[in-house]
Amino acid sequence: LVDASYKRIAEVDDKVKAFLTLDEEHARQVAKEIDGKLGTDEQKGQLFGMPIGVKDNLVTKGLRTTCASQILDNFDPIYDATVVSKLKEAEAITIGKLNMDEFAMGSSNENSSYRATRNPWNIETVPGGSSGGSAAAVAAGEVLFSLGSDTGGSIRQPASFCGVVGLKPTYGRVSRFGLVAFASSLDQVGPITRTVEDNAYLLQAISGVDPMDSTSANVSVPNFAEGLTGDVKGLKIAVPKEYLGEGVQEDVKQSVLASLKVLEKLGATWEEVSLPHSKYALAAYYLLSSSEASANLARFDGVRYGYRTENPENLIDLYKKSRSEGFGDEVKRRIMLGTFALSSGYYDAYYKKAQKVRTLIKQDFENVFEKYDVIIGPTTPTPAFKIGEKTKDPLTMYANDILTIPVNLAGVPGISVPCGFSEGLPLGLQIIGKHFGESTVYRVAHAFE
Ligand code: GLN
Secondary structure: OHHHHHHHHHHHHHHHOOEEEEOHHHHHHHHHHHHOOOOOOOOOOOOOOOEEEEEOOEOEOOEOOOOOOHHHOOOOOOOOOHHHHHHHHOOOEEEEEEOOOHHHOOOOOOOOOOOOOOEOOEOOEOOOOOOHHHHHHHHOOOOOEEEEEEOOOOOHHHHHHHOOEEEEOOOOOEOOOOEOOOOOOOOEEEEEEOOHHHHHHHHHHHEOOEOOEOOOOOOOOOOOHHHOOOOOOOOEEEEEHHHHOOOOOHHHHHHHHHHHHHHHHOOOEEEEEOOHHHHHHHHHHHHHHHHHHHHHHHHOOOOOOOOOOOOOOOHHHHHHHHHHHHOOHHHHHHHHHHHHHHOOOOOHHHHHHHHHHHHHHHHHHHHHHHHOOEEEEEOOOOOOOEOOOOOOOHHHHHHOOOOOHHHHHHOOOEEEEEEEEEOOEEEEEEEEOOOOOHHHHHHHHHOOO
16 A cells, blocks of 8 residues: 555656655555554554555654745654654554645645645646645545644645545544644644545544643544444434525535435435524634734744744844744734734734634534534535635635634534535535534435445
């Protein structure tokens, strides 16, 4: 499998551009070491010998980790993220590190400071973002599995654009230790795979409480794959009218309605509901995520790690120049927005207000989940867009995440599964569950396979 993975990468990655760094020598060595164990009692790991790609914002010991930023261009971490250690325990083999928008800020991979990953379905279009490399690598058959991260849609939106399965777990389900922080109260690591079953196995391997992350939850981890019975009889589905409203392309709506028909045939029922505060989610998200980012990214000071400017005049000059030269435009835009929102004169008007809106959004979800098992809608308002189409106007780029962002604000789990095509480009169905309700989310998603 490892051979096949590198062979496929050699064949297609100059077009897809999913990988930033390959770990070929080491991966082949690990494969050789475990090869003799195949089929014996010593084959213990649940992902034994499976080639996997890892988003480049998860630290990997001794393996370059850049966050697709010039400021970390030369950064080789000295430890593994918890999820990476867990992959090793499961005996998966890391093939390399995957491209992304710089510091996970973006929806198209065009904010990578290295290169823009392409959508394997049509290389004139974007793969989505920020985990675009992770989704494209799985779609192009370069790896069987990958890990992404999702702060406002960065697993589900690229999964939707690339026709693969991507899950953002409940906040706290998976450890964030070793995930380079963007917005700590929203970030979650999650699996991107070809099938729902694979996704369940990968989530199983990376889940669980971690003493190194105080926000990881001490809840039991069910056997996710065991629940994939195909049975959705009696299941109650809510379809928010806000998710099929203005701005959502007609054929996207039609594919969601067709998917609901499939579930109805299998014995589920659905009703229209309202998540009335959805319209404020985008504004609240950009205030909160940028505020957190402005604090989190303060550590990149040109001293502790990463890029340092040459010949600074003094310490302040060193900070200023290292950060000005090391960060890209979108990252600077978020740091400035966040710093402004947190400044003493504006804190109440912006940050605090956005926190209150977040609570209202969370309550919207809680109200719906009192009566229904899952919420269903599209993952994105449109299929993948053309490279360059939205780069001039950050606000139209931000609007692409309008259907995924509320899920992060509420902290609940959400998956994107393929549900059709629009002019040859894949579409994704989003299934949202209750807190720690991944098993139900998977069960519904699996009904389509
Ligand atoms: N596109 C959104 C943003 O730029 C979400 C990114 C993410 O989930 N990491 O903030």
